[in-house]
Amino acid sequence: MAANPDFSAVTQAVTDLRVDGKRLWDSLMELAKIGGTPKGGVCRLTLTDLDRQGRDLFISWVRELGCTVRIDPIGNIFARRAGRNPDLPVVQTGSHLDTQPTGGKFDGNYGVLAGLEVLRTLHDANIVTDAPLEVVVWTNEEGSRFVPVMMGSGVFIGEFTLEQALNAVDREGISVREALNAIGYAGTDQVAGQPVDAYFEAHIEQGPILEAEDTVIGVVTGALGQRWYDVELTGVEAHAGPTPMPLRRDALLAAADLITTVNRIANNHAPHARGTVGYMNVHPNSRNVIPGGVTMTVDLRAGDDATLTAMDAELRSACADLNRFGVSSQVSQVVYFPPQPFAPPLVEAVRDGAGALGLSAMDVVSGAGHDAVYMARVAPTAMIFVPCKDGISHNEIEDAKPEHLEAGCNVLLHAMLARAKVS
Structure with missing residues (x-):
């Protein structure tokens, strides 16, 4: 039987379809003007007036395409392009528009505007x-103003309640509820619970692997699990001169030992393990006083x-062993994200897409949290990484080609076309 000529024409048109790279770049640069910094980055904190301006610009762009726009009570924006069959579950893509205080032009923004460019194409x-x-534009992914991070997607999937999120406050005591109302994005559309057939998220890698391997596409197979801890070490502060070395109970010396242990734990579980001490406060922090607390x-x-x-057990054992310095320790886990594999069929769709386009690609694992990590709990999910210069992100000099x-x-x-299908 001969092939249907109309179907063949549609199939060829889809195969040959390409986005407008210049339009995508120009849109990223236009968005970057909102909250642009002198060093070329972006400071557009969530639920500020600058965030409102970025949201308004995005909505104006999708409405030009005839999309319907819904805004839910946590401020997530859902811009929908109708399909032939409205009863089919939606195929989503998205990310966030909020930035770090010294953020760049691409983190999050690229995922949103890549989705926009798909719709435009x-x-x-x-x-x-x-x-x-x-x-989808998710609210407060960064967590730089309000905690928890990935707030909008977390509420969407039910990781925490809407009331918990709305009651969160920033350093000035302003709540999420007040901030949403102030910028006009306290939506009323009930979107949570809608069936989602697939979720894709495009993102800069925020790491150095793709650039180092001279590879264009990172096929993200999943995201690392995370455990965050607050550790309190208690020794005894004493005068730096009269106190002999063997009689000291130096909390900072114990902390230094723990730092090297954290590094060793991660190296012992290569290649995907990570271990970082990113913050430290020393008491009393005086030049000639042995530190009594860290x-x-x-x-x-x-x-x-x-x-x-296993890494958790090794950390706790190492902290208990710090008593050899005459120091006691208290370990409190404050965050736990289990490792999140992505859906093999969607991962394969990303891999196939890169191959069909003749692009170099390699499997990678995301070391950072993304809204896709939450979405993977309720829908098949995959991510697409592209390189960023020197692997630098959360920085005004963040750059991508x-x-x-x-x-x-x-x-x-x-x-997305492979999942949503064209008949």
């Missing part, structure tokens, strides 16, 4: 997918829960 080509498509953070990450559990951003967006386009 389909609009220009007059291609309608069977399933509806949706670009509070510090420990961040452990691993690709599987068994490894993460236009051709890499375009390539990642093309992979996103074809992965």
Whole structure:
């Protein structure tokens, strides 16, 4: 039987479809003006007036394409392009528009605007997918103003309640509820619980691997699990001169030993384990006083829960062993994200898309948290990474090549089309 010529034409049109890389870049640069910093970065903290301006710009762009826009009570924005069959579950993509205080132009923003560019490309080509498509802007992914991080996606999947999120306050005592009302984004649309067929998220890598391997596409197979701790070490402060070395109870000396232990724990569980001490406060922090107290953070990450559990046990054992310095320790776990594998069929769709486009690709694991980590708990999920210069992110000098951003967006386009289908 001869092939249906109309179907063949549609299939070829889809195969040949490419995004407009210049339009994607120009949109990123226009968005970056909102909260732009003298060093070329972006400071657009969540639920500030600058965040409102960024949200308003995004909504104006999707409405030009005829998308319907819904805003839920935590301020998440859902821009939907209708499919032929409105009863089919939606195929989503998205990320966030909020930044760190010294953030860059691409973290989060790229994922949102790559989704926008997918919709623009389909609009220009007059291609309608069977399933509806949706670009999501998640509220407060960064957590730089309000805690918890990944707030919008966390509420969406039920990780924490809407009331818990709305009652969170910033350093000035302003609540999320007050901030949403102030910028006009306290939505009323009830979107949580809607069926999601698939969720894709495009992102700069925020690490150095792709650039080091001269590879364009990171096929993200999952995200590292994370355990964060607050550690308190208690010794005795004493005069630095009269106190002999063997009689000291130096909390900072114990902390230094723990830092090297954290590094050793991670190295012993290579290649995907990570161990970091990122914050330390020393008491009394005086030049000629032996430190009597240290509070510090420990961040452990691993690709599987068994490894993460083993690292946890090793950390706790190391802290208990600090009594050899005459120092007591208290360890409090404050965050736990289990390792999150992504859906093999969607991962394969990303891999196939890169191959069909002739792009170099390699499997990678995300070391950072993303909204995709939460979405993977309720829907098949995958991520697409592209390189960033020197692996630098959460920094005003964060940078990425236009051709890499375009390539990642093309992979996103074809992965979404493969899932949403065109008949």
